[in-house]
Structures are given as C-alpha cells and as structure tokens.
Amino acid sequence: MKITVVGGGNVGLVSACCLADHGHQVALVEKDHVRLSALKRGRPPFYEPGLEDMLGKVLSDKTLVVTNELANTLPKSGITFVCVGTPSMRDGSQNLSQLSRAAKEIGGCLSAVKDFHIVVVRSSVLPGTAEGIVRRSLEKASGKVAGVDFGLAMQPEFLREGSAIYDSLNPERVIIGEFDKRSGDALEALYQAFYNGKAPIIRLPTSSAELVKYASNAFLATKISFINEIANLCEDISRADVAKIAECMGLDSRIGPKYLNAGLGFGGSCLRKDASALLDYSNRKGRPLNLVKEVLRVNDGRIRHLLKMLRHQLGNLRGKRIAILGLSFKPGTDDIREAPAIKLIRELLKLKAVIVAYDPAAISSARAELGDSIKYAGSASECIEKADCCVVATEWPEFKRLKPEDFLARMKRPIVIDGRRVYDHEQEAFSRKLRYVAIGLNL
Ligand code: UDX
Numbered sequence: 314m315k316i317t318v319v320g321g322g323n324v325g326l327v328s329a330c331c332l333a334d335h336g337h338q339v340a341l342v343e344k345d346h347v348r349l350s351a352l353k354r355g356r357p358p359f360y361e362p363g364l365e366d367m368l369g370k371v372l373s374d375k376t377l378v379v380t381n382e383l384a385n386t387l388p389k390s391g392i393t394f395v396c397v398g399t400p401s402m403r404d405g406s407q408n409l410s411q412l413s414r415a416a417k418e419i420g421g422c423l424s425a426v427k428d429f430h431i432v433v434v435r436s437s438v439l440p441g442t443a444e445g446i447v448r449r450s451l452e453k454a455s456g457k458v459a460g461v462d463f464g465l466a467m468q469p470e471f472l473r474e475g476s477a478i479y480d481s482l483n484p485e486r487v488i489i490g491e492f493d494k495r496s497g498d499a500l501e502a503l504y505q506a507f508y509n510g511k512a513p514i515i516r517l518p519t520s521s522a523e524l525v526k527y528a529s530n531a532f533l534a535t536k537i538s539f540i541n542e543i544a545n546l547c548e549d550i551s552r553a554d555v556a557k558i559a560e561c562m563g564l565d566s567r568i569g570p571k572y573l574n575a576g577l578g579f580g581g582s583c584l585r586k587d588a589s590a591l592l593d594y595s596n597r598k599g600r601p602l603n604l605v606k607e608v609l610r611v612n613d614g615r616i617r618h619l620l621k622m623l624r625h626q627l628g629n630l631r632g633k634r635i636a637i638l639g640l641s642f643k644p645g646t647d648d649i650r651e652a653p654a655i656k657l658i659r660e661l662l663k664l665k666a667v668i669v670a671y672d673p674a675a676i677s678s679a680r681a682e683l684g685d686s687i688k689y690a691g692s693a694s695e696c697i698e699k700a701d702c703c704v705v706a707t708e709w710p711e712f713k714r715l716k717p718e719d720f721l722a723r724m725k726r727p728i729v730i731d732g733r734r735v736y737d738h739e740q741e742a743f744s745r746k747l748r749y750v751a752i753g754l755n756l
Contacts, residue, residue, distance in 0.1 A: 314338070314503065315390035319383065319415050320350055324435055324470045325396030326357060327477045330367045333377035333509055340386035341379045352379040360647040360674055363478045373545055387422040387430070392470075392499070395419065396435045403521055405589035409446060410437055415448045420454025420593075423463055430497045431464035438586060439527065440520035441595045443467040444492055464496030467519045469526035474581065475645025490522025527594075530587035531605050536572040537579045538611035544575035544753030545618065555753025556734050575753040577613035577653035577706055577732045580642030585609065585651050591733045616656045619704065619732055622750060623661075626728050631665040634725065636700035638693055639707025639733070640672035640679040647674040649682060653732075654706035671696035673709050700724045708733035717742040 314337050319330040321343035333339040337560050343349045348358045355369040372376035380386055387393055397411040412434075419432055432451060434443045443466070448459045451679035459465045467490035472480035487504045491497030497516050503515055517525070540559055547553035555575045563570025579585065582664050588605050595602040618659045627633050642652035652675075668687035672679065676689050690696035693712055697703045697720060705712055712735050731734070736743055743749045744756055 314392070314716050316340070317342060317383070317387050317390040317393040318396060319393060319419070320396035320398070320411075320436070321345075321352055321358070321379070322396060322398055323359065323477060324363070324472065325394070326368070327361065327364065327481050328394060328396065328435065328470070328473060329377060330364065330371055331478065331481045332507075333371035333374070334367055336376060338390075339371075339377045340390065341377060342381065342383045342386060343379060346381075346382055349379065349381055361477050362475065362645060367474060367478060383418055384422050389532075390430075391428065392431045392433060392503075394433045394435050395418055396470075396591070399436045399438055401586045401589055402619075405593040407439060407590050407593075409438070409442065412438065412442070413446055413450050416450035417454045420451040423451065423455035423457060426463070429462070429464060429495065430499040431499055432468060433465075433496070433500065433517075434467040435470055437526050437583070437590075438467070438523055439471065439590060440523045442523060443490065443519040448492070460493035460495075464499065465492035465519070466490060466496040466500055467522050468500065469522055471526070471529065472750060474648055475523060475643060476526075476753070484512045488522045488525050489514050489516045490519035491516055492519055527591040530584050531602070531608070532590050533572050534579055534584045534588045535604065535608045537574075537584075540573045540575045540612055541578060547753045548755055550755055551738050553755045554738075558753075574734065576615075577619060577657070577733065577752070578612040580651040580653050580656075581648065582650045585612070615653060616660055619657060619730065619752075620660055620664075622730055623704070623723070625703060626730065626748065626750065630661060632667065633701040634667045634669065634699060635661060636668040636690075636697045636703040636724075637668060637687075638672075638696060638703060638705045638712050639709055640670055641675035641707055643676075644707055644709045647672075647678050649678045652707075655679065655682060657704070657706060658683060658687060669696050669698075671701065672707065673711060680719065692720055694723060697723050701726050702728040702730060704730045705733050705735050708735050717746045717747050720747055 316332055316337050316339045318325050319342045321341055328534050329339045329341040349671055351358050357364045357368055394414055396414045399407050402408050434447055457463055469488050489497055489500045501514055544555040547555040559573035562568050563573055588609055592602055592605045608655055637654055640649055640654045642648055658668050661668055669685055671690040671693050693715055728748040738749055
C-alpha cells in the first residue's frame with residue numbers, strides 16, 4: 314500500500330519506518346530543514362533504540378522516502394497519517410497550529426485527488442478535534458466533503474519513548490476512531506494484515522478514540538502520583554518500604570504491577586502535557602477532573618520533597634557538591650523534556666549548590682538546556698568524585714554497577730539519595746557503610 318506520513322517526530326518516524334519495514338511504500342514528509350536533511354542521511358533526530366538501523370534499512374530498500382513535498386507524494390498514496398506535534402500552551406491547553414497548517418495543506422492536495430483518499434489523525438488531540446478543526450480545514454481547502462469524497466479517521470498512538478519500535482510492532486490495542494465506515498474498514502484491513510490478527514482492533518467514533526489516549530495517560534499519571542503519596546507515608550512508618558507495598562499491591566490482578574514505581578515523579582513529553590490538556594478540557598466543559606488536578610499537584614511536589622531530603626542530610630546546600638546520576642526523564646532516551654533531574658538541578662542552582670551530572674545518553678540535550686551552569690562527568694564513577702551527596706534521578710541500569718565501596722572511596726561524604734530505587738538496600742553493605750536514603754523507605 315502507498316502511504317504518506319506527515320511529521321517526522323517520534324510517532325511519525327517510528328510508524329513510517331515500521332510500515333515501510335513491513336513492505337508498504339511510505340513517503341515521510343518533514344518540513345523542518347535540519348530534521349529533513351538528518352533523516353535523508355539515515356539519522357533519526359532523537360535517540361531511540363533500534364531506530365537508526367531500521368531507518369537505514371528502509372531507506373536502502375527504498376520502501377521509505379523522506380521529502381518535504383507533500384503535493385508530490387500525497388496524490389500517489391491512498392492514506393495520509395498526520396503525526397505533527399500538538400504542544401501545550403502555558404495554560405495547559407493545546408496548541409493546534411501545526412495541525413491546522415497540515416490539514417490545510419493536505420486539503421489543498423486533496424482537491425486534485427480523484428480516488429477516495431483517507432486522512433488519519435495520529436497526533437494526540439482532544440475530543441472533537443478530528444471532526445472539528447481538521448475536518449473543517451480539509452473540506453475548506455479541498456472543496457470536498459469528508460466521508461463522501463475523502464475519508465477521515467483518528468488513531469491514537471500509545472508508544473513509549475525508549476521502546477517505541479517494540480510498542481509499535483506489539484500494541485496491546487489498536488484504536489480506530491472513524492468518521493466514515495469506509496475509512497474504518499480500510500484501516501481495520503491494514504492493521505489486521507500488519508499485526509496478523511494479534512492485536513485487538515477496536516472501532517469507535519473519533520471523539521471516543523481521542524479521549525482514550527488522554528484517559529489512558531491521565532490514568533498512568535494517577536497510578537504514579539498515588540504510589541508517590543504512599544511513598545511519602547512510608548517514610549514516616551517504621552521499617553516501611555514502598556517498593557514492597559507496590560509489589561504486594563501489584564500481585565492483585567485488578568491493580569497490576571506496572572506504573573507503581575515511586576520516585577521523582579513522571580516527566581517526558583506526554584504524561585504531564587496530556588493530563589494538563591485533559592484537565593483544561595474538562596474545565597472548559599464544566600466537568601472539572603479534580604482528581605487529575607491533584608495528580609499534577611502531587612507530581613509537582615516531588616522535587617520539593619527531594620530538596621527536603623537533601624537539606625535534611627546536608628543542611629544548607631550553598632557550595633555543597635551534589636552528584637546527579639541521570640538527566641533524561643527515564644532510561645533509554647536522551648529526552649530531557651519535563652525531566653525531574655533537570656527541574657531538581659534548576660532548584661539546586663538557585664540554592665547555590667555545585668552540580669556535577671552524568672547521563673549515558675542525555676548530556677548533550679542537558680548541555681543545550683543548562684549550558685555551563687553545571688559540570689558534566691564522563692562516567693558515573695567520575696560524577697560522584699568528591700561529592701557531598703549523590704542523587705539518583707534516573708534509573709539507568711549502569712548505575713547499579715556502582716557498589717557501596719565505590720561511593721565510600723570516591724565521595725567526600727558517602728551519602729546516597731536514591732530517587733529511583735535503583736539500589737538494593739537489603740544488601741547489608743549499603744545500609745551499614747553508607748548513609749543510604751531512598752524514596753519511600755524507612756530503614
Ligand atoms: C507515555 C505513555 O506511557 C505512552 O503510552 C504514550 O504514548 C506517551 O506517554 P513515555 O512518555 O515515553 O510514554 O514514558 P513512560 O514510560 O510512560 O514514563 C513516563 C514517566 O513516568 C517517566 O518519567 C517515568 O520515569 C515515570 N514513571 C513511570 C514513574 O515515575 N513510575 C512508574 O512506575 C512508571
């Protein structure tokens with residue numbers, strides 16, 4: 314099948330590569346010149362395990378072409394997936410300018426297309442967007458009628474950064490929001506063949522499909538904030554450990570074990586953005602989601618909580634050398650958007666602490682954000698050298714290789730604050746030789 318994908322961000326690039334790898338003929342349209350030239354050279358503009366190899370393969374197989382010319386590619390394809398960004402505005406509402414520009418341009422191309430072309434919104438958008446602003450722009454620019462002259466659908470994407478290819482190839486569900494039955498049938502056939510019947514396909518009205526994405530991300534955020542509040546409580550209960558509480562809770566299949574890791578809270582480009590957008594939407598609807606509001610408030614409190622732990626260990630933080638292990642918002646990515654580590658560092662700099670940080674992938678993204686205001690180490694062991702305290706802010710597996718002896722030998726004071734529960738405090742040496750303090754743990 315010939316497919317156009319508009320937008321070379323996480324969702325667009327990963328989907329385009331996976332579809333092309335499956336043998337579809339895919340054109341990826343990217344307007345940003347820097348991104349475009351990187352993509353043409355086989356370089357993904359962000360780090361994602363396995364993506365560079367896959368991109369190289371589909372480019373050399375010529376099942377994927379990367380271009381900035383929509384007008385040349387769209388008419389040759391049967392489906393266009395719209396994967397442009399929908400960033401947050403200051404008030405939490407969505408900025409739909411990229412989406413409306415894309416819809417207008419797609420509409421312009423549709424006017425010359427004779428066949429029934431299907432436009433699928435894959436960007437995260439609030440209920441009513443596909444059938445509202447997108448449909449209006451497409452119809453106005455094309456002079457055609459949605460559902461009659463061209464098809465319209467929306468399909469939310471649930472992939473996680475760091476496991477985007479795996480998630481894209483092994484989804485737990487494929488949600489198709491259809492404006493017209495013909496588009497729903499075509500997408501169902503595409504995904505039945507793609508997943509060989511292994512992924513459940515659910516067809517819904519477009520606004521329900523749109524809401525599924527927001528409700529899912531807000532719920533994941535809720536689980537995280539919930540366990541973080543339990544973690545706070547554990548810190549005040551003799552010998553309590555939130556990791557054990559979460560493990561026991563998770564054995565109940567009604568609860569499940571995932572998204573119950575207490576820590577510095579959720580970061581990344583999606584959970585906060587989507588929960589805020591949903592909250593803003595619910596307020597505008599006059600049905601405020603108070604629970605989601607509280608989930609965000611609890612998450613915002615995680616950095617303050619860690620600062621309190623630091624002050625408790627070190628007193629005044631001015632001039633104290635603090636080693637931060639991990640800068641990305643989670644392991645397996647170089648993405649620092651909404652990363653708790655970056656927020657923590659900004660607060661520590663205000664308090665005049667001296668920061669040395671290390672991350673296996675995100676140093677250059679952090680440098681672009683923080684410049685020379687902090688020092689960057691070349692390894693985890695170099696990072697903790699002469700530090701007054703070490704904070705684990707992201708649970709990269711390689712941090713586990715640091716043993717109590719390493720902290721003892723290298724640090725000025727062997728104080729470790731484990732913000733992600735990386736270390737096993739039941740290893741006697743951890744609690745005996747070091748001052749080991751961890752989120753949700755009362756030793
Ligand atoms: C999320 C959704 O999982 C995905 O379905 C959606 O498509 C995009 O948003 P992502 O932002 O890549 O994916 O990251 P995710 O793995 O969900 O983690 C988000 C944040 O929550 C990270 O900062 C992570 O450290 C934190 N987290 C996650 C916890 O603090 N505790 C947990 O138990 C799980």
